[in-house]
Amino acid sequence: MANTYHRVYIQAVFAVKYRDAVIDKSWRSKLLGVIGQLINEIGCKTIIVNGVEDHIHCFFGLKPSVSISEVMQVAKAKSSKYINDHQLTPHRFEWQEGYSAFSYSHSHIDKVYHYIENQEAHHRKDTFKEEYEDMLAKFEIPYDEKYIFKELE
Numbered sequence: 001m002a003n004t005y006h007r008v009y010i011q012a013v014f015a016v017k018y019r020d021a022v023i024d025k026s027w028r029s030k031l032l033g034v035i036g037q038l039i040n041e042i043g044c045k046t047i048i049v050n051g052v053e054d055h056i057h058c059f060f061g062l063k064p065s066v067s068i069s070e071v072m073q074v075a076k077a078k079s080s081k082y083i084n085d086h087q088l089t090p091h092r093f094e095w096q097e098g099y100s101a102f103s104y105s106h107s108h109i110d111k112v113y114h115y116i117e118n119q120e121a122h123h124r125k126d127t128f129k130e131e132y133e134d135m136l137a138k139f140e141i142p143y144d145e146k147y148i149f150k151e152l153e
Contacts, residue, residue, distance in 0.1 A: 007106055008062040009047070011116070012072055013055060013135070014099040019128065021053035022089050032056070034082050038075045042066055047109065050116045052123050055132075057116045068101045100132070102139055 016022055023031065028051070035058060036046040045061035058075065062068065076095045083093040104112050115122070122131065136143050 004064065006062075006064045008064065009104040009106070009109060009112070010058075010060055010062050010068055010071075011102045011104065011112055012058045012060075012068065012075075012099050013101075013132065014072065014076060015055040015096045015128065016053075017094040017096045019054045019096070022093065023051065023053050023056075024088070025053075027086075027088050031079060031083065031088075035075050035079050038078050039071060042071055042074050044071055048113050048116050050119050052119050052128075055128050057119065059112055059116050072099045072101075100135065100141070102135065 032049045032051065035056065036049040039046045039049070039058060039060050043063040043066055045063075047059040047061065049056065049058045051057055060071070062071070076099070080093050080095055083089060126134075
């Protein structure tokens with residue numbers, strides 16, 4: 001794309017189905033690397049991917065010809081396939097349907113990076129639900145809790 005200049009920064013957040021805490025520390029860093037590589041392969045630029053047992057944060061530069069939904073579809077589908085192919089969980093692994101995406105300006109890169117980098121410390125005091133609801137409130141995104149925090153039926 002000649003003469004196309006862009007800087008679009010996106011933080012996407014998605015959870016394990018039913019928010020099961022199954023992303024084990026022994027293989028988490030490998031999974032995070034896989035997700036980062038998948039984002040790069042679709043033409044975006046991974047800044048950081050991190051998470052804890054039940055959810056993942058991805059911060060990346062979005063390529064203008066790629067939609068956020070394409071990035072998330074590839075990252076979630078292929079990373080769950082990776083987990084299942086390598087039998088990293090005792091049962092079939094699935095991500096929860098959907099995700100959230102938040103845009104940031106260039107001046108926020110360091111702050112968002114460090115926030116994502118420190119997920120383990122952050123979740124020693126706040127639950128994922130508290131974190132997620134705070135993010136939605138900060139961005140003034142209306143939501144129905146029954147859809148974003150679906151429990152095991």
